[in-house]
Amino acid sequence: MDKIIVEGGIPLKGTVTISGSKNAVLPILAATILTSGKNELENVPRVRDVTTMIELLQDLGAELDFFEKDKVVLDSSSIYKTEAPYDLVSTMRASCLVLGPLLARFGKARVSLPGGCAIGARPINLHLKGFRDLGAEIDLNNGYIEGTVKKLKGARVFFDTVTVTGTANLMMAASLAEGETILENSAKEPEIVFLAEILNRAGAKIEGAGSDTIIIQGVSSLKPISCRILPDRIETGTYMIAAAVTEGEVEVVNCVPEHVESLIQKMREAGVEIVCGASSIKTKHANPLLSVDIKTHPYPGFPTDFQAQFMTMMTLASGQSAIMETVFENRFMHAAELGRMGANIIIEGHTAIVKGTPNLCGAPVMATDLRASASLILAGLAAKGETVISRVYHIDRGYEEMEKKLSKLGANIRRSK
Ligand code: UD1
Secondary structure, three states, rough: EEEEEEEEOOEEEEEEEEEEEEHHHHHHHHHHEEOEEEEEEEOOOHHHHHHHHHHHHHHOOOOEEEEOEEEEEEEEOOOOOOEOOOHHHHHOOOHHHHHHHHHHHEEEEEEEOOOEEOOOOOOOHHHHHHHHHHHEEEEEEEEEEEEEEEEOOEEEEEOOOOOOHHHHHHHHHHHHHHHHEEEEEOOOHHHHHHHHHHHHOOOEEEEOOOOOOOOEOOOHHHHHHHHEOOEOOOHHHHHHHHHHHOOOOEEEEOOOOHHHHHHHHHHHHHEEEEEEEOOOOEEEEEOOOOOOOOOEEEOOOHHHHHHHHHHHHHOOOOEEEEEEEOOOOOOOOHHHHHHHOOOOEEEEEEEEEOOOOOOOOOOEEOOOOOHHHHHHHHHHOEEEEEEEEOOOOHHHOOOOOOOHHHOOOOOOEEOOO
């Protein structure tokens, strides 16, 4: 299994270009099921979750014409299967995004139920409740969700908890349903706004994306999708924090500063200097780095997907910070690994109390999930000595060419096969 080896202590300097957003492209790929003809996507990140989603679509019968550099051309009109098998869904939970589009186009879907995952139970009960509200019959048989419906019918759907993929799944399904659907307590993430915009360009009628209430008038068909995927906000913030923890100065380009506003605010509170351009952010380390508290929330709150990386930064700050995780129930597994590098972190329920220390030291550590892997790489970049991070397949799921991008900024980082 691959390992990443980092020799820390080098201040990162230079410019890094942000790739397309993983969390934006996955629902867009699933949405191609709703269309007939050639869909053309640009700025697609070459990460494993994207190849898994494309494999899943091919397994359903879609034809991949082209995947070169960052461009994908995919024809979903040839899809004939409606089953997403266990081996594909078990490697990527977002595979459940095909459920809504399959139900809308074929009136049936059989999708393996995703199991729990390292960061929490992550049920999809709210997706299923939404499909039932739209008239589908949903059963669970032999570990598979089986959905059938003659024709989805518009309805009022209320999400008990804000769910990102749940909102995307229902928005896609309702686009081809009969009549009006109202989604209440919807997710407001930029990836949801983007999905609505792209579906509308393909002929859907969606209003209110970015607010709590999304209203969808069903249409009978959608044209093929043609779009450029928006920049990855989580990758953006990860490189901003990389600059701060290595006492460096990094300019992140091809990003959307508004999408990382909550992080910018918190980093400024910690003393980090941040200057935003129209599509770039310059980050210069703080002197001294101050401790600040954070609490994760759905967008526009502080994203749970930055919690681990921010915790790494706080291990090096000058005081004590409280990091509260409210989105996932078990998202502190990186804390014990950071502890192996000299960090002082105590977990009390949903809160991590981090006492800053002047230095971290290199150590062998293990990645447990995607963003935890990023936090350990950041810690390795900041630490004295060598850090060996194992189970790095997590990082390959969502960060494009991370070692290459960090090396370009001056980091001493390599992969051992
Ligand atoms: C998405 C993101 C992920 C991010 C997360 C929260 C993608 C592909 N992934 O994941 O990177 O960390 O949003 O911002 O976009 N829940 C239920 N029932 C459901 C659905 C969700 O109880 O049916 C709960 C979850 O267990 C969790 C919370 O709602 O506690 C939020 O989860 P959700 O927004 O659905 O996360 P994902 O869409 O899976």
